[in-house]
Amino acid sequence: MKALTADEVVRSEGEQSVETKRRNAIKGAFFSEFIDMFDIYLPVVVLSPVLAFFQPAHLSRGMETILASLVFITTLLGRPVGALLFGMVADRIGRRKASIWSVSGFGVVTLLIALLPGYESIGIMSYWLLVLLRFVDGIFLGGGYTGAMPLAIEYSKKEQRGFVGGFIIAGFPAAYVTINLIAMLMFALFPLNGTHSPYAQWGWRIPFVLGAVLAGALAMYYVRKVAESEIWESETADKTGAAEKLPLSDLIRGKSGRNLLQVLVMMTGFWLTQNIITIFLPTGLLVRQLHLTGFQMTSTLMLTYFVLFFTYIGSGMIAQKIGRRRFFAIVGPLIATVGAALLYVLANVDGLSLPAIMFIVCVLAVLVTSPWGVIVTYINERFVTDVRATGFGVGFSLSVIIPSFYAFYMNWLSAFMPLALTSVVLLCVGGLIGTVGALMGPETKDVDF
Template sequence: MDEKRRSAVKGAFFSEFIDMFDIYLPVVVLSPVLFFFQPRHLSPGVEAILASLVFITTLLGRPVGALLFGMIADRIGRRMASIYSVSGFGIITFLIALLPGYNSIGISSYFLLVALRFLDGICLGGGYTGAMPLAIEYSRKDQRGFVGGLIIAGFPAAYVTINLIAMLMFALFPLHGLDSPYARWGWRIPFVIGAILAGFLAFYYIFKVSESEIWKAEIGERPEKLPFMDLLRGKSARNLAQVLILMSGFWLTQNIITIFVPTTLLSRFLHLSHLQLTSTLLMSYAVLFFSYIGSGLIGQRIGRRRFFVVMGPVIATVGAGILYVLVSTDGLSLPVIMLLVCALSVIVTSPWGVIVTYINERFVTDVRATGFGVGFSLSVIIPSFYAFYMNWLSALMPFHLTPVFLLCIGGLIGMVGALMGPETRDVDF
């Protein structure tokens, strides 16, 4: 059993790692060369729209994949759902690496990229839907907190890895126009690496990971009906509603860190150079690797619900205060900026070290994978339009204060969502 447990946990960690590696590929690697897929002489507004579609389509695909592969995981097994989804995004990532540019097939190049990223999002949405419930179900009750924190630590590990690979690619294959080495084929190498990693993970699940003993023990007692229908009625429906509220709050705060900080705060407000910005982000994400595990251990000790109830207000006060200093103070030195960004990141994203374990504990085995996948993915949609909310709020307050306000709101929503649910630390599967 110990060997099965270790294999399941390793599989879930690397599933999260490769999932996030693939998510950040277009953000880090492809953004500088999107012109490779587009017509020349586009207006800035059209360029922004085309660039955003590459990322939005992946986002839209994730809830679809979470529902699809969640039902697969609940009907035929967590292990098989993981194998199918990992194989899918490995193949699609490799196909993206082979895409011709606009000069070869015209605007079809861009549409193929968007279509493949949508399909990639579906498979990525299913990647954690099977792997994470499988790992949590294999974990001992007193170790679930650590396991959940360790799994989600694959996210910052992937971010650091993809940025280091991107820096190496830019150094080896300079980017200076459409015919430069990076634009023609340098960007393809990280996508090939992502596909290879997915292939290794698929084989790992095939040969090393066993199906959940808990799922196998209960499969004979389950009625032959779609897990999604069970999820929408009775206690499971109430649990899902509570998880969606909690997750909407913490997705809103998470987006401030993962999107607003790198794209707007560090470059627009603090005017950091590319090297300074990259160094700050790499340091903060390296710290997050350990803070996620620490959060999982604290949640195991004091309780998941209590952790959320405490950290929601801390995010709304201490986290918002740090962000206010960063957006309002001129002349901060680089070491001070790095220290404040690391502190902000640790505080605001601390609930994520507990979330994986908590959501899995909120659903019974029959609908656990579907509930986890839908609760985790569907809740990201509304918070993802945070930039629109900032724009609307700018009519009521200075623009630089709008992310501070959203951070307060997100932390309080997360706290309210936690108060609506029970403590889960002692739940038996």
Template sequence: MTSTSAAALPGREARAALADDHGEKRRSAIRGAFFSEYIDMFDIYLPVVALAPVMFLFQPKGLSPQVETVLASLVFITTLLGRPVGALIFGIVADKVGRRAASIYSVAGFGVITLLIGLLPTYETLGLASYLLLVLLRFLDGVFLGGGYTGAIPLAIEYSQKERRGFVGGLILAGFPAAYVSINLITMLMFTLFPLAGPGSPYTVWGWRIPFLVGAALAGLLALYYIRKVSESEVWKTKTRDGTAQAETLPLSSLLSGKGGRDLLQVLLLMTGFWTTQNLVTIYMPTGLLVKTLHLSGIALTATLMICYTVLFFSYIGAGLLGQAIGRRRFFAIIGPVIATAGAGILYVLTVTPDLAFGPRALLVTLLAVIVTSPWGVIVTYINERFATDVRATGFGIGFSLSVVIPSFYAFYMDWLSALMPLALTPVVLMMIGGLVGMVGALIGPETRDVDFGPGH
């Protein structure tokens, strides 16, 4: 070995070691974001899957079916309403204190809240206070859940290589269908081990609590993972002078004025459209379409949804890769009209042909879900690329969460539209409107695929 090559070796080894260290930090951040999304969705859908069969435990007896439905829906809706509050609070924390700190605080928070829900006394013990506490805890859960991804996802995207950000965004969002499948498997196991058969049955007494305790334990493990394994975003530390954030202005003031304000409005428009279509698949389809219109129950309903969400795990990743290949803006501009035509068309076919056999029905439901939810494999990456580093977490959190409020009241829009058409067809019209609004939101914004997270951004 020559003296020149010998002298160069330590430098090469140092660079290789530095690259390995950065690569491990990147992988840890991405894993953390995936599991943050997974546990976020796990906790959000616990009331829909695990608690729904025993909601009567928190309600007075003798209520009309309409009142029972409203009280049950409030448990879910209050969580969604808490998310924008958490996104704002923890977005500011993530931009001013750090992405990692925001992730730890929020994950620990929703872990404690989920544990408290699992231990909550029922109406028989506390009376109406049990229901009010459940709603309050679900709202607080939404606040912490809204903060969870506000720190974790920008952290992962900032660590990602530019040419792989599309894949990373799709992978992170794949945590949603993975969580849905997991909740159903755990709940089915609970039903098997602790049968649900009236007020005194094992599932009613305490079996429903186990999924909440599992959710709390998962949150605790994720908090420990961030404490021990995940490093702070190097992009954020560089922007804020090695982690010393400047306190002259809050991220919110920059975000609501000038270019930041215009960027936020554009993101909110795009997200309002795609939240509308997403809610029709994730909330309306399981109950309004599959149960009330197609009259599915028991094994047929569970099997259809399990097939659908298993496929969605892979389709989210595929959408992220496609958005990386053709560009985020072009992807949204194409998929919006596809949702408004093909997605609305499939929904119409399912609505007017309730006697379809299981195979064709499951195929159409899955195809509908893949088309309608595909923007979400690109959205995470896109929104993070739309905002500068010093307001990225706040912009992502508000843009992602605040936009869910208007679409959350889709049932009211269906009721209004029913004055003009049969109620069963109103979701088809909302699907068309949502897809076109999402397309318009994308077209008035820029392409972000080549955005660099360097100085000035």
């Protein structure tokens, strides 16, 4: 067997070191997305059954709905703020430090939520503390992926970026399945029967503590295992001094400003289609209109999200072959036509069996959410290194605000058409906006960082 020369040994060790850094950065981004989504769904899945613990008794149904929605919406509103703040940190100080600080932050806030007293202890202040902490949590969550995802994409080989982006975003369905399994276990172990039952008093706190522990573990992983982006380091090596412009000023002018506008248009469309599937479909359609039981809905969604884990990765790999822009240009119109038709069937055809509903929901979700397997890679490729983290964070998060009010748009449209058609129309509109936004931009799969 031929012995390696000294130069070959050094080269081999260097390649191994780069490969290790690449794997660690990609795994860090996946778990950052996983923990982000885990934390996002904590109040939806775990806390929603016991929100009365934080509120006065005998509220009207309308007020209960408003207070429940605030807990979720404030988190979404905090995300663009965090994306901007931590995006600037990631572009100025480093992707790794932004990830460590943001992950540590939402770990602490999640733990504080687990320790909150109820309405009987401190009155309505209990609810407002919950809302405030969820807003702050949203800021840190918005910053978590702003550093982690650009870091992972910058370490990825050009020909593997599609797979990496799809793998990272697959942390979302993985988190959804995990949080539901944990919630089912908590409901089984700790009975829920009023505000004085074991689950209402402390059972719901266990998943929040677990979320804080996971965040702490991820922060330590970045401290010990993840190296700073070499691309970022090489780009910023010669840029020192207080006179340097902030990434924000570079982001909103010139070519980067035009790129950001294009990303915001595209993402507004795809966020609208995503919200119809991930928020309206389970609560507004499966439960209220199709009258599925809790077990039937959970089974349908668990199957769907299990499939999505693999189809997100598949979407990323397909777009790597045919191009990101072409992928969006094909899928967007399919969402507006085939997706809208499938949603129409669910919303308007009577007598569907449970297996038929599960199949249609699964196919619909795969089609409508498939752009998300490509989005992480694409947005990072749209910005230069100096503003990549800020551009990714702002483009990804700011665009969620307008689509978040989809329920209001459905209410307005119901003045002109049956309510059952409004979600179909919005899905069609979202698919078309996403397509137009994608066509406004260039192909990116061969972009060099």
